[in-house]
Amino acid sequence: MSRHDEVGVVPTTEEDSEPSGRADLSVLNLVTTAEARFFKQQVSVLEDLGVSSTTVAVPDERVTREGALAGRSAVDYFRFLPRAIRESFGEYDLVHANYGLTAPAAVLQPNLPVVISLWGSDLYGRFGPLSKLCARLADATIVMSDGMATELGGTPYVIPHGIDLDRFQPADQQAAQEDLGWDPGRKHVLFPYAKGKSVKNAPLAERVVAAARERVGEPIELQFVTGVPHERMSVYMNAADALLLTSDREGSPNSVKEAMACNLPVIATDVGDVRQRLRGVQHSFVAHDDADLVDCLVSVLDADTDSNGRAVIAELRIEQMGERLLSVYREVLDG
Incomplete structure (x- = not known):
């Protein structure tokens, strides 16, 4: 992709x-x-x-x-x-x-x-x-x-x-993966938060990815990314195949908007303004429950295509x- x-x-x-x-x-x-x-x-x-x-x-x-x-x-x-x-x-x-x-x-x-x-x-x-x-x-x-x-x-x-649309914009995925040393033979799901931040619900993300592995034909890597300089986050966004947000609550999560600016598909729980932000965005989903998160992630990874998030997020x-x-x-x- x-x-x-x-x-x-x-x-x-x-x-x-x-x-x-x-x-x-x-x-x-x-x-x-x-x-x-x-x-x-x-x-x-x-x-x-x-x-x-x-x-x-x-x-x-x-x-x-x-x-x-x-x-x-x-x-x-x-x-x-x-x-x-x-x-x-x-x-x-x-x-x-x-x-x-x-x-x-x-x-x-x-x-x-x-x-x-x-x-x-x-x-x-x-x-x-x-x-x-x-x-x-x-x-x-x-x-x-x-x-x-x-x-x-x-x-x-x-x-x-x-969102800084000059910093966060689409780029070649293969080059981004080479930059980060990510295996191009795997699907990469980005979770841009610390594992220990309870409100982000990392255990749910791990369960969702584990269930998706049983249904997707390629290996899936859940990438926990935190403490990275902000100017480097766009590289991670472009290297990934999807962003997974499993938070219990949010206001207006920047990670979702930054992913949209890079045309990275997003799968998220229904928190904050995520549903509003993803309205009209292709290959991105707000899930109703844990099982739906799995279904949506599998759908995105199988489709292997970009979203149109950048055009939608331009207003922000x-x-x-x-x-x-x-x-x-x-x-x-x-x-």
Whole structure:
């Protein structure tokens, strides 16, 4: 299978091509980790629009004696709170809390208008009530999907994370597999998450692939990929034959949108906005249950063909996301 023939310029409308002018705004960003790739993309695209950014992050994750990440504790967030509030006395136009656990610091500071972005697990997980409370106190709240908007209530803005369509685009599969050292005689199913991240449900992915092996004529390799530099992820997307998402819950998973931008078929559980994103995408499926996941994966691997995801995902290019975020900032400041 090859995806290199699908490369092309994403069409833009006349409205998209009109410059909006520079914003000349200064934003204090609060975030759990400043290294989250979609957050870094967000900062970069807004800077291109004239939004200067200062970021205050929760202290880094701690490492146990065994070398595993212990995660952030309540103490880390208490340490983060006074620092964020002190920083709010600087020369900023507003504060943007990225992820629900940074929202308390945003709504407790007394100086700046507040924008909150909820990413998914902060709304659906055990901290959902806290996120909902902070959203009621904010000047504007942004969510990733229509489902999240329904869960939150009120009138949040729905702005999914955008995709860098220059970085994620179709390329030759054989060359990508050679780059990664993947066996071209096998089918490769991409699972771009850590095995130990429980919400991603890696055991289900393993069961699905194991069942598919009994029905597909070629060997199947389940490729767990994590900790890879973001600029290299497109190589994995183009080397794979399918992306498998078995998450218990999501907001608007970037991996699905990035796979679509590479015309990589997607098989996914019905979480977040995945069903909405895959509407009209060929050779990609949202499964109803575990058995359906197996059937859909087998169908995709047997078909051995690309999807048309890139044409569908073009509306979520990262530049459009930046424009929409900037419009929220302006509405908050004008209000």
